[in-house]
Amino acid sequence: MKLCLQVMQKYMEKNMVMVNAIYVEIVELLLEFIQVLIFRFGTLANNELREYRKQAHYWFDKLWQKPTRISTRYKAYSWLAHEMHLKREDTHIAHFEIEQCKQAISLVKRRLGVNEKALWI
Secondary structure (H helix, E strand, O other), X not given: OHHHHHHHXXXXXXXXXXXXXXXXXXXXXXXXXXXXXXXXXXXXXXXXXXXXXXXXXXXXXXXXXXXOOOOOHHHHHHHHHHHHOOOHHHOOXXXXXXXXXXXXXXXXXXXXXXXXXXXXX
């Protein structure tokens, strides 16, 4: 390990520009990885937002899991994206803020013909 550090130190002294370029590349890769994680798992939520997301998922799942409704989850998200005027790739409940959750819940309830005041069925 010590030898490895010595070799790296000599290399760094001679090639500082190259090391900086490598450092920048590593940082860019890490940032890209973080973006992928956020896209995959969503953003962090406080208790209030978490509850709205749960409710939005509850109603959204009713939209695509029932027969005679929208046939697949993908198609349901495409419909939701269109209704909310969002890009399809930006439409995921795990990324929504409270107002977007409220909007999604309202749109889905309207599509299902459910009373707007209904919380859970």
